[in-house]
Amino acid sequence: MSDNPAALIVLAAGQGSRMQSDLPKVLHRLGGVPLVGHALAAGRALEPERIVVVAGHGAQAVEKAVAKLEPDAAIALQTEQLGTGHAVLQAMPLLEGFDGRVIVLYGDTPFIGEDTLLALSSHPADVVVLGFEAADPGRYGRLVVGPEGLERIVEFKDADAATCAIRLVNSGVLAADAALLRELLPHVGNENASGEYYLTDIPALARAAGRRVEVVTCDESETLGINTRAELAAAEAAFQSRARELALEDGVTLTDPATVWFALDTVIGRDAIIGQNVVFGPGVTIESGAEILPFCHLEGCHVSAGATVGPFARLRPGAELGGDVHVGNFVEIKNSVLDEGVKVGHLTYLGDAHVGERTNIGAGTITCNYDGVFKHKTEIGADAFIGSDTMLVAPVRVGARAMTGSGSVVTEDVPDDALAIGRSRQVTKPGLATRLMQALRQKKGK
Template sequence: MSTALIILAAGKGTRMRSDRPKVLHEVAHAPLLHHAMRTGAGAARTIVVAGYGADTVEKSAHALDPMARVVIQADQLGTGHAVQQAAPALEGFEGDAIVLYADVPFIRAETLGRLTEARGKADIVILGFEAADPARYGRLVMKDGQLERIVEWKDATEEERAITFCNSGVLAADAALLLDLLSEVTNDNAQGEYYLTDIVEIAHTRGLSVTAIACNEAETLGVNSRADLAAAEAAFQMQARAAHMENGVTLTAPETVFFAHDTVIGPDTLIEPNVVFGPDVTVENGATIRAFSHLEGAHISEGAIIGPYARLRPGAEIGPNAKIGNFVEIKKAQVHQGAKVNHLTYIGDATVGEDANIGAGTVTCNYDGVSKHRTEIGARAFIGSDTMLVAPVRIGDEAMTASGSVITSDVPDGDLALGRAQQTNKPGLARKLFARLRAAKKE
């Protein structure tokens, strides 16, 4: 059966104290909205209900899924009203609809699968959770496997408040039935809003079956404030660290390593303390990432060693057994197998050939103030310390540059290039200058 995903993303999130829509705040370098969208990846239709900051929410949704349909809830009149705004995008759709919340980022795809499975036995399925501290959550009142009603805390009796099975807000139903039930929901309540949960009572009056299934409470973590955002980040990182270690990655100080939502790391990789992974990083088997390194948009091949204190920026391609050392920055560059860039160096818009050695303090001068230019360094080349490579320039295979050179022209294979000004020594001048400076200081 086809499934449509309806993601509610219209709220401003006033408790965030931000001009940015709440659903665009990030966990693990991805907007909350993207986490919810990925949960339902593969749905026949993805519908995002936007409101505050709708233009930016739409842009973000389409960045992940260009086929996502964005509808607008101009007035914030409750969750039921929000789902109703999806009606035009559901026109002609036959199948189930699952309602998710963009500020609840950790619902798992497996959980949605169980919702869909449960729909085979009930007209409406609500997702609940056993709460360690039920607090003011709505309670799910069950009887003989059926959901009798959802009771809000403020309306609950003492007996009902003792229930620990709570409402997550997520539900699944036939799409046409869901919209039909919502047409009967009223706003006759203190808030003057149309509540999605009211469809349960309406369904019972029609003789429809309603049930609830449980997920882990951790999946239902909602984000409404900066403190919630920090808690969500911590929850993601704890889970990611455990997953990577379970998959054969060594973390010597797990609590100090931070992953992005899409970090991929092969078995037998060693990650030392205080390493940060930005988006789009892949590390192959057996690599080593040393302490205090920052990586984003990079691919690291088997056996490579990165850091300590290295920075890999987008477009960095590090070949097998290559070494990128301390205080080295690589950007939009390919460092091939066995090459070494060990100290205090910037390599940008460049290719470094196999087994080349880049001396300390080398800089590829890739930007002329208007355009970027490439540097090509051949296989087994030796770049002397403190060499400035003024792009565009090519250093041939097995070529060499002398330390302190400024290289502005290509160096053929096997040649040695010297680009230094000629040194001149002035006999005794240093002593005279020091004497003059000391005398001036005493005056």
């Protein structure tokens, strides 16, 4: 991190009409989280003193999402979308008293890297513009650089043939000292075809004031902006490809990399094994040496070393699996802690439960945790044995080394070492099955 204090302004006010969506553009998901979350995550590398997100279209929804992603972020409202310069102007009152480097990012540009942000933050120039060498410069604004740094930004429509030949173009990302921004933003005009106030005027105003303006460059792939559903799909493919590469480089085994899907914050330890068609939602940590078998979906959970999950298992938010736990096929775990060595083989739902060490959960077990209004907790002690097809009606406790009979409905606490059987007595009627079938076939024939 640079010694210079940093603050972030993330512009997230646009509607994104080309997305053909009622959802604000920055809330469309990439890697399991809203687009704006990527800018916020990258910005954490700077350990910023202040973070301001400028919201406009769908401001309430944006504010709600940002509160989950970055609780310390402040929200500035841009009630009229009058350009990027106007958006930054709305954010500045929330940076009152801050003295340091302000970095302006875009909520729909998810791939700006930490190294690039650190370069912007630590550069000694008064204003720093982020540029890139474009394979096809197209209609980008050109960056004209001379011996004294960035001389000017020339919009495509104003560029002559020589300027159009320049491949160094403007990304829109900018860094400047807070005091200088406060001084220059009121002087940004709207004498242009769109009648908007553009942040790109800041470098020219800074040079006119005798300030130093420079360019930091990054790879073109970092500047990819999302404006359409097709671009969002392409960005998802790029994100997943990079996430798979990083996992392999970190010593994770991916049996079929192309079928594994990561979230932005997925953490997997070395020597973990991930089978094909595994999907990681947000908030997943897999410790070293754990194995996730094919066709599993995990979100908001923690899997300890030596545990195995799947195939066809689902771990929902709040699932905590201890070491050497086995969760088998068609098992769903939600907001539950499974201590070391627990075995949940198949066809089971555990919600709002705590299961003690080495306990075995039989097939078809369900913790009946919801009464239609409240969620209730199930406690199962260590070394217990839960018979197949047991219904545990919470709130309920099954003690250590206790057992339940298969097919039981358990509504009362079971003491340590006890056996609980809660089912109707079987009644057998000799010959009745045959007589019933004969009667039904005769009825069908008529």
